[in-house]
Amino acid sequence: MADIIVIGGINIDIEGCPRKTLVPSDSNPGDIAISYGGVGRNIVENAARLGADVGMISLTGDDFLGNNARDHLAGLGVDVSGIVHVNGCNTGMYLSILNHENDMAVAICNMDILERVTPAFLEDKLNQLTKSEIVGVDCNLDFATLDYITNSLHVPLFLDPVSASKAERVKPIIGRFHTIKPNRIEAELLSDIKIVDDASLRQVGSWFCRQGVKRVFISLGEDGVYYRDESGEGIVGTSPVKLASATGAGDAFSAAILVGHIKDFSAEDTAKLGVACASLALEVKSAVNPRICWDEAIRRMK
Secondary structure, three states, X not given: OOOEEEEOOOEEEEEEEEOOOOOOOOOOOEEEEEEEEOHHHHHHHHHHHOOOOXXXXXXXXXXXXXXXXXXXXXXXXXXXXXXXXXXXXOOEEEEEEEOOOXXXXXXXXXXXXXXXXXXXXXXXXXXXXXXXXXXXEEOOOOHHHHHHHHHXXXXXXXXXXXXXXXXXXXXXXXXXXXXXXXXXXXXXXXXXXXXXXXXXXXXXXXXXXXXXXXXXXXXXHHHXXXXXXXXXXXXXXXXOOOOOOOOXXXXXXXXXXXXXXXXXXXXXXXXXXXXXXXXXXXXXXXXXXXXXXXXXHHHHHO
């Protein structure tokens, strides 16, 4: 069984960008890119590239893109036995059309398949999950499923809130998670404490620990990351990078947290590993930097 198991979504991201001004209701010559995405899938790929023994529980539809996404993870050494093929459904897809300035003009998202990750779907996978060292989930799952997972599993659980609107659904059960990684806005929403300075930041960290969370990592954007556990707290800063895209940086950080847990890293060293992995993600336009690896992450930590 895998040391790390992530329960989450697999997306196919399709992006179109016109070469000239976008003309509505017409065919626009441009560039089209297709890539694998989804918070859970991105975390899994990053963890696998860091050398972790990782598995994924998810769903794909009866389309070749979903099969390719599954095969891609398998090729990285991921245990894909928990990725179930569903007939009559599309793999999760996100279609975006940009304008000539690379800003989104319109997008269509179909994530209906993730609604099938229910307590009933997970019931026969509990044995597999229980044998892992840590299980990662994100707030793309609905509350009933997250409630079931946190009630049924007695292994450390990691939560990536994904967004402020989705984070709100775990507010009643936040203390059931061993480790969490909200950003500043998500942390404020969950704690009902406004972060205005270092003192209020520490207050938020203390609040999470009082709820039962063992490790807290709060992303502060360019200001780095705040970490806290029973051993102490602090802030790890960032170094300048050549920014290509911010997409996927948080997913790389989440993967680092999971790997840091497996390797018994301190909270501080885990935060440093997370910042290093996020910096690698920032340097490419794709959601996952294919250059991310353990040796490079450790080099950047130092």
